[in-house]
Amino acid sequence: MSVGLSEPAKLIPVKGVKLAVGHAGIKKNSVKNDLVLFELCEQATVAAVFTTNKFCAAPVIIARRHLEKNNSVRYLLVNSGNANAGTGEQGLQSALSTCQAVASEANMAETSVLPFSTGVIGAQLPHKKINVVIPSLFQQLKEDNWLAAAKGIMTTDTMPKAVSRRLTLDGKVVTITGICKGSGMIKPDMATMLGYVATDAVISSQELSVCLKQAADASFNCITVDGDTSTNDACILIATGNSGVQVDQSNTEFMQTLFDVFQQLAQSIIRDGEGATKFVTIQVDQAASLTDARELAYTIAHSPLVKTALFASDANWGRILAAIGRAPISSLEIDRVDLFLGDVCLIQKGLPHPEYTEQKGQSVMQEQDITIRVNLNLGSASTTIWTTDLSYDYVKINAEYRS
Amino acid sequence: MSVGLSEPAKLIPVKGVKLAVGHAGIKKNSVKNDLVLFELCEQATVAAVFTTNKFCAAPVIIARRHLEKNNSVRYLLVNSGNANAGTGEQGLQSALSTCQAVASEANMAETSVLPFSTGVIGAQLPHKKINVVIPSLFQQLKEDNWLAAAKGIMTTDTMPKAVSRRLTLDGKVVTITGICKGSGMIKPDMATMLGYVATDAVISSQELSVCLKQAADASFNCITVDGDTSTNDACILIATGNSGVQVDQSNTEFMQTLFDVFQQLAQSIIRDGEGATKFVTIQVDQAASLTDARELAYTIAHSPLVKTALFASDANWGRILAAIGRAPISSLEIDRVDLFLGDVCLIQKGLPHPEYTEQKGQSVMQEQDITIRVNLNLGSASTTIWTTDLSYDYVKINAEYRS
Numbered sequence: 001m002s003v004g005l006s007e008p009a010k011l012i013p014v015k016g017v018k019l020a021v022g023h024a025g026i027k028k029n030s031v032k033n034d035l036v037l038f039e040l041c042e043q044a045t046v047a048a049v050f051t052t053n054k055f056c057a058a059p060v061i062i063a064r065r066h067l068e069k070n071n072s073v074r075y076l077l078v079n080s081g082n083a084n085a086g087t088g089e090q091g092l093q094s095a096l097s098t099c100q101a102v103a104s105e106a107n108m109a110e111t112s113v114l115p116f117s118t119g120v121i122g123a124q125l126p127h128k129k130i131n132v133v134i135p136s137l138f139q140q141l142k143e144d145n146w147l148a149a150a151k152g153i154m155t156t157d158t159m160p161k162a163v164s165r166r167l168t169l170d171g172k173v174v175t176i177t178g179i180c181k182g183s184g185m186i187k188p189d190m191a192t193m194l195g196y197v198a199t200d201a202v203i204s205s206q207e208l209s210v211c212l213k214q215a216a217d218a219s220f221n222c223i224t225v226d227g228d229t230s231t232n233d234a235c236i237l238i239a240t241g242n243s244g245v246q247v248d249q250s251n252t253e254f255m256q257t258l259f260d261v262f263q264q265l266a267q268s269i270i271r272d273g274e275g276a277t278k279f280v281t282i283q284v285d286q287a288a289s290l291t292d293a294r295e296l297a298y299t300i301a302h303s304p305l306v307k308t309a310l311f312a313s314d315a316n317w318g319r320i321l322a323a324i325g326r327a328p329i330s331s332l333e334i335d336r337v338d339l340f341l342g343d344v345c346l347i348q349k350g351l352p353h354p355e356y357t358e359q360k361g362q363s364v365m366q367e368q369d370i371t372i373r374v375n376l377n378l379g380s381a382s383t384t385i386w387t388t389d390l391s392y393d394y395v396k397i398n399a400e401y402r403s
Numbered sequence: 404m405s406v407g408l409s410e411p412a413k414l415i416p417v418k419g420v421k422l423a424v425g426h427a428g429i430k431k432n433s434v435k436n437d438l439v440l441f442e443l444c445e446q447a448t449v450a451a452v453f454t455t456n457k458f459c460a461a462p463v464i465i466a467r468r469h470l471e472k473n474n475s476v477r478y479l480l481v482n483s484g485n486a487n488a489g490t491g492e493q494g495l496q497s498a499l500s501t502c503q504a505v506a507s508e509a510n511m512a513e514t515s516v517l518p519f520s521t522g523v524i525g526a527q528l529p530h531k532k533i534n535v536v537i538p539s540l541f542q543q544l545k546e547d548n549w550l551a552a553a554k555g556i557m558t559t560d561t562m563p564k565a566v567s568r569r570l571t572l573d574g575k576v577v578t579i580t581g582i583c584k585g586s587g588m589i590k591p592d593m594a595t596m597l598g599y600v601a602t603d604a605v606i607s608s609q610e611l612s613v614c615l616k617q618a619a620d621a622s623f624n625c626i627t628v629d630g631d632t633s634t635n636d637a638c639i640l641i642a643t644g645n646s647g648v649q650v651d652q653s654n655t656e657f658m659q660t661l662f663d664v665f666q667q668l669a670q671s672i673i674r675d676g677e678g679a680t681k682f683v684t685i686q687v688d689q690a691a692s693l694t695d696a697r698e699l700a701y702t703i704a705h706s707p708l709v710k711t712a713l714f715a716s717d718a719n720w721g722r723i724l725a726a727i728g729r730a731p732i733s734s735l736e737i738d739r740v741d742l743f744l745g746d747v748c749l750i751q752k753g754l755p756h757p758e759y760t761e762q763k764g765q766s767v768m769q770e771q772d773i774t775i776r777v778n779l780n781l782g783s784a785s786t787t788i789w790t791t792d793l794s795y796d797y798v799k800i801n802a803e804y805r806s
Binding site for chain 1: 455456457488524632633634707708711717720725726727728737750754755797798799801802
């Protein structure tokens with residue numbers, strides 16, 4: 001089940017990126033595709049952000065290493081069904097072996113290949129099964145393969161996640177297309193979020209890192225299902241340069257479209273969140289600092305009591321107030337706090353709004369998409385994050401997965 | 404349902420403390436007692452700790468104020484059924500009015516009375532219903548009334564929580580008896596944890612604050628159900644002095660017994676936690692600092708993925724490892740981490756233990772009481788906290804409460 005999520009609309013290929021999808025049988029008894037290969041044109045630049053989890057997976061370690069050693073990445077190899085995490089030295093060797101298989105087929109250095117894995121933690125990667133399929137992937141590389149790739153990287157996602165946008169700059173069309181997967185910060189013991197976005201704009205390697213950082217901060221770093229950060233999270237931004245349009249992070253029009261693509265992808269992960277029945281936007285305004293705004297937003301987003309009230313469509317403002325009151329920020333002044341559910345004011349200057357009625361609150365809570373807005377009336381910082389409710393199905397999905 | 408919790412054994416009165424229990428009908432259609440009055444002897448000293456939630460309730464504000472103004476507290480008045488939180492100026496007046504009613508009956512200053520409330524947030528306290536019952540409470544004050552008091556302060560607790568201990572010091576018997584209530588950090592929108600512990604030892608007011616701080620830090624500050632901190636939490640330690648035995652925080656034997664009482668009470672809250680099917684001890688050893696140890700322990704304790712695995716009796720070490728890896732501590736070195744479930748080693752120096760089998764892990768997870776132990780092998784700090792699993796019933800209790 002997902003909250004207002006549908007099959008992606010038609011995806012626009014990005015000149016300079018070819019994709020192939022295959023089946024290595026990584027997960028037993030599964031017929032679904034579990035292998036995706038990206039081939040990037042020679043002049044493409046690539047930027048990456050990885051999980052901050054200190055127990056990061058073998059492919060994350062190898063991908064970081066290859067990015068340091070080689071500024072010309074030409075292939076991304078992604079497998080689903082196995083996270084290659086908690087696998088020690090053997091896991092590193094397996095990840096490296098798949099890079100070597102791709103590099104050998106392409107006749108390049110292994111550092112031109114970045115590996116990515118998503119799936120079960122703690123099982124060794126069946127790298128031989130993967131390597132045997134790689135030659136056939138090279139036969140199938142084509143530009144119009146994004147939807148198949150979005151499906152190929154899914155684990156327990158119920159829906160593929162992808163989006164395309166076009167904009168015109170200097171009279172030329174620039175395309176941005178991206179796919180991602182993820183359905184909790186970690187699925188049961190799935191190591192989760194992967195995102196790949198490509199544009200045909202011309203962007204220098206250094207500029208691309210800044211664009212990626214900003215876009216990820218405004219999207220994938222603003223979502224939470226349960227506060228758990230996966231060992232395998234990675235997000236990649238590719239600029240092939242084929243449109244001939246040069247941009248950098250000062251190009252507002254490009255950056256807005258890039259943010260839009262990233263936010264659509266990030267929100268689709270929340271809409272497909274584990275057991276989600278609500279898509280919840282938490283907005284904190286007029287905070288003393290961005291750090292305070294984010295701490296407060298996440299305290300509300302992670303409160304099991306707020307999340308279960310959302311599941312119950314119950315306008316239980318006492319729980320939101322209690323979460324605000326315990327947030328680890330020093331700047332809070334309770335008699336300045338305004339709290340809104342949608343457009344309905346629940347709390348004004350720290351006290352129940354005189355015109356608030358249970359009925360008004362309930363009418364907002366019945367919706368699938370709900371906005372909780374807190375105005376701290378202290379400063380000028382604001383933030384918006386997206387989360388889900390906490391349902392029976394969240395417990396069911398996470399309790400029954402291995403039993 | 405509770406995890407291995409039974410009715411309290413016989414409670415030993417504490418000379419110098421009398422208790423009365425009554426019914427004010429604060430919660431509609433409830434016949435259970437909802438009012439408890441403590442009377443303390445003249446020379447009794449009293450120490451208190453209150454919630455750190457910035458949206459604290461009216462009685463917390465009044466109790467703090469009275470403690471500042473008056474170092475001779477003689478009465479504690481506790482009501483269940485209404486938290487008097489989120490009630491603004493009117494709530495403060497209501498709390499004050501109940502203190503005045505007690506003070507007037509006792510012919511004392513209102514600052515001799517501390518008010519406490521627990522129950523629904525956001526409804527005005529029906530102080531008139533309370534005040535009319537107060538004279539009759541004075542008729543019923545008696546020393547042997549602790550169990551009735553433990554029942555009178557319950558809200559959605561399924562079991563009264565109380566414990567008595569005796570020790571002999573200088574050839575004289577010293578008694579410590581305490582009661583508490585609470586079943587989540589916040590019950591649905593119940594404002595939750597209250598604790599009252601009395602001893603007949605002689606302890607100066609200043610010493611008593613230190614004893615309370617230390618005992619609370621080793622008990623009520625080491626438990627978590629869902630990370631939510633109530634607006635009404637309070638814990639009170641009373642020393643009546645009637646045993647004639649003088650103690651302070653340097654008396655190891657007394658402090659150990661005090662800690663024991665506090666820990667039994669705190670653990671009984673966890674055992675009666677919302678939807679709890681497991682009593683979980685999380686122990687972090689050899690951390691670089693106590694702060695790191697506690698941050699790590701709470702990150703594990705609050706991880707919904709760890710909690711649902713506990714509910715499923717699933718030895719899903721990938722989730723515990725991922726929680727350790729994302730804990731906000733800088734000192735972690737993953738290749739030093741050892742992880743144990745009970746006596747079974749899952750992870751040794753950051754990697755799966757070669758002799759670990761799924762069966763060994765499952766046999767520990769089948770138990771009701773489970774210990775997760777992490778050894779960071781970095782320093783000498785350790786901590787122990789107690790928590791519950793996350794079950795369907797947690798969601799049910801918190802989602803269905805008001806609907």
